[in-house]
Amino acid sequence: MLERFSVADAYLVTVLGGCVATPIDLKKWPALSAYFARLQERPSVAKAFLEERARYAAQQKRKPRA
Numbered sequence: 001m002l003e004r005f006s007v008a009d010a011y012l013v014t015v016l017g018g019c020v021a022t023p024i025d026l027k028k029w030p031a032l033s034a035y036f037a038r039l040q041e042r043p044s045v046a047k048a049f050l051e052e053r054a055r056y057a058a059q060q061k062r063k064p065r066a
Contacts, residue, residue: 013039
């Protein structure tokens with residue numbers, strides 16, 4: 001959002017990452033979609049997303065199926 005990565009960017013990448021589990025399609029907002037893509041290229045953000053996806057996948061395996 002600013003000239004350098006800030007806490008606002010960290011929070012927004014978390015919120016935008018939640019769009020995966022919703023019907024919200026960021027492609028409707030090209031600037032926001034591009035911003036999110038740039039954030040995901042940051043090594044720290046990419047690492048956090050990989051770790052979060054692994055935790056989510058493990059949690060899904062533990063859930064009983066209805």
